[in-house]
Amino acid sequence: MITARFTQIKGRCCKLEQMNSYLTGAQTLLLPRIDWNIRFFGAHTQTVPADWSMTTESHHAFEILIVLDGTQETRMDYEQFVVNRDDILLIPPGFEHTNKCISAASMTYFCAHFDIDEPSLRMQIMKNCDWVYTPSSSYHPKLKKCLQKWIDILHEPELSFTKAKLKAQMVLFELLEVLIDIQPVQTEIRAKQSMTTAKYAKEIAEAIKRAFKKNCTQGNSDYTLHIQPIIAALGISPNYGLEVFQKIYKMSPRTYLSDLKLQEAKILLQQPRISLNEISNRLGYKNLSHFSRQFKRWTGVNPSDFRKNNGV
Secondary structure, three states: HHHHHHHHHHHHHHHHHHHHHHHHHHHOOOOOOOOOOOEEEEEEEEEEEHHHHOOOOOOOEEEEEEEHHHOOEEEEEOOEEEOOOOEEEEEEOOOOOEEEEOOOOOOOOOEEEEOOOEEEEEEHHHHOOEEEEOOOOHHHHHEEEEEEEHHHHHOOOOOOHHHHEEEHHHHHHHHHHHHOOOOOOHHHHHHHHHHHHHHHHHHHHHHHHHHHHHHOOOOOOOOEEEEHHHHHHHOOOOHHHHHHHHHHHOHHHHHHHHHHEEEEEHHHOOOOOHHHHHHHHHHOOOHHHHHHHHHHHHOOOOOHHHHHHOOO
């Protein structure tokens, strides 16, 4: 019996060794870490009279609009676009524009604003997308399908607020997938803005993010990121770099860096094994009290309360 029992145990050990060997030699497949901040706001339908118009405005976010009935005229960077019924208009961040109804009667439209702080994805959408998508466009059906889902949510009165938010966000991810699949188009206005001003703004944002992530990984509490040397290292005049960044992102590079810190702080605070002191060091604060004061300015709560509120 002892011999039989020993043989059993030995057999199990061999199986464990084989499993360990398999796991050690196996190829690990990892999904990418997602640390984006995504915003969705201002989604609404509206019917406006024939003489309706809006003053010049620009947004830090993308604006997408579909005319449900009537005709709209949009002027953007000295270009005129006539948006007819069922046409879809996409306005990138930083572009000044005006809209007005040019129908003989009223006009009805649906519009929404969305934004994502991932520079490469943001710029891919800006460079690839056209301004107006008519029903003849091959991308129109997919874009309209997403917009129609948002419109349908507006007409579900019994839908809870939380569920409406979740459904709206799911539609936004569908829309982003459509937009990044769109093949690039080249127009004179696109070449002028996206390939110069927006290109430099993107490079500056990515350089700031790289420098920040590098210092976070090293966990050195003595570092201070200086924006102007980062811009100069790209071969861009610091003053010009600050100007183009503000134009495209509608915020200063310093504010952008602050947003990166807040985003990273929230991610780290949701990991209970990382102490508050270590988080403070990773984010470049010389002491925990300084980090705590800054975090409370950002969110209205201190880091320990944020952890408790998120069940950590």
